[in-house]
Amino acid sequence: MNKYFVIGNPIEHSLSPLIHNYWFKKYKINSIYEKTKLETSGLRDFVEEMRINNSIKGVNVTVPFKSKIISFLDELSPISKETFSVNTIIKENKKLIGYNTDATAFQKTLEENNLWLNSSSLIIGAGGVTSSIIWGIRQLNLKDKIYIINRTKEKAEDLVSRLVPGLIGSGIEVLNWGEIPGVNLVINTTSLGLKQNDNLQLDFKKYQNKKECIFYDLIYNPKETNFLSNAKKRGNHIINGKMMFLIQAKQAFNLWTNIDPEIDAEILKIVNL
Ligand SMILES: NC(=O)c1ccc[n+]([C@@H]2O[C@H](COP(=O)([O-])OP(=O)(O)OC[C@H]3O[C@@H](n4cnc5c(N)ncnc54)[C@H](OP(=O)(O)O)[C@@H]3O)[C@@H](O)[C@H]2O)c1
Known part of the structure; x- marks a missing residue:
């Protein structure tokens, strides 16, 4: 066997x-x-x-x-x-x-949700999976900026410094933790959310009633993290990590x-x- x-x-x-x-x-x-x-x-x-x-x-x-x-x-x-x-x-x-089938799987799930295609994206987190998420975004959108915020900013800067030009595309900017730009795709790639009470403590007020904005959490268990349930309450489109x-x-x-x-x-x- x-x-x-x-x-x-x-x-x-x-x-x-x-x-x-x-x-x-x-x-x-x-x-x-x-x-x-x-x-x-x-x-x-x-x-x-x-x-x-x-x-x-x-x-x-x-x-x-x-x-x-x-x-x-x-x-x-x-x-x-x-x-x-x-x-x-x-x-x-x-x-x-x-x-790496994380990267191609993420791309596939994005292809089914084209709402964000003419927009920049925001990635929260800079851990092991984040480069796969950047890869997935860049297969579909080279022309818009990707923003990254991470609790430990230096880790995000280090990650970006290692990326090949093809993934940098039109630019990747590391912002301070808590700085939230207006984009149509926000992805949580942190592990915060695995426990039911976990909360990122980021202020997404500017996304109120924006149904064209996708909030995507790579976590699939729990099915709906606080990141996603708050987005749902605001009226945003939500996706969890199940299909990926x-x-x-x-x-x-x-x-x-x-x-x-x-x-x-x-x-x-x-x-x-
Ligand atoms: N759906 C799927 O198929 C799929 C595939 C792969 C991964 N995932 C999920 O994606 C998540 C990340 O995976 P990974 O491999 O990238 O993990 P990782 O390498 O351990 O990275 C963890 C990330 O979470 C951040 N973080 C941890 N605790 C935090 C807190 N209290 N506040 C703010 N940020 C915090 C870390 O920030 P620091 O740099 O500051 O420590 C880092 O950016 C996991 O939940 C994993 O299950 C899902």
Whole structure:
């Protein structure tokens, strides 16, 4: 039986095994998908085990290893290179190749919501996933500015300084925490919201009754963070991270098996999103 893993820390709450094991069963593939909690010091050994163990065919990578894993891999997809982020590893003739399906999944969800296309965007946060979000925006809009605010401003500045010109596009500006520009797309890429009482404490008053403005939270559990419920009360359009999460899994599954799995009613029920 072939094996697949998701590695991260923490990993207890990952829903990826439910999704991939459902698809393995549905498409009659003799494989199992498990979660493994690692310390940073165990990353190298895990990758070496993947390299020599013929039954391990693929791995997903989550917080906090999406960048750290890169130095252990043999090749990177162009998108992984541009975003310095890998969430999916495939094995090809003993070579380990890193891909980033967060970026392409985010792009896909944006394509379904064109409201913002002639506008600048605001990204809140500058963590591991933020470069994937910039990549997704830039596939669809090179001409408008992207603003970033992060609690630790230097981290946002550092992230921007590492971006290739193609992602900078017409410009990326780091603002002070609390400075809120008028844009049509506001994305929360911070982890603040995972707990029901979490609140970003940012003032979005100027967005009152702006139904053309999208507030997008990458968090999918809880389904509606305070960031989203406040936006809903203001009359903004809201999106949570559910479809991005399912699409990144679908694309990873496709890279491993060549099957394009369906996001069917059963899978929505299984993950209860
Ligand atoms: N839907 C999906 O498919 C999907 C995919 C990937 C990630 N995500 C979600 O995206 C979120 C971020 O992931 P990541 O990998 O980028 O995490 P990360 O690397 O740990 O970054 C965390 C970010 O949150 C900020 N932050 C943490 N606590 C904060 C607080 N109390 N106030 C203000 N900002 C705070 C950090 O700011 P500092 O720099 O100041 O510490 C940083 O910008 C997570 O919730 C993750 O679940 C969803």
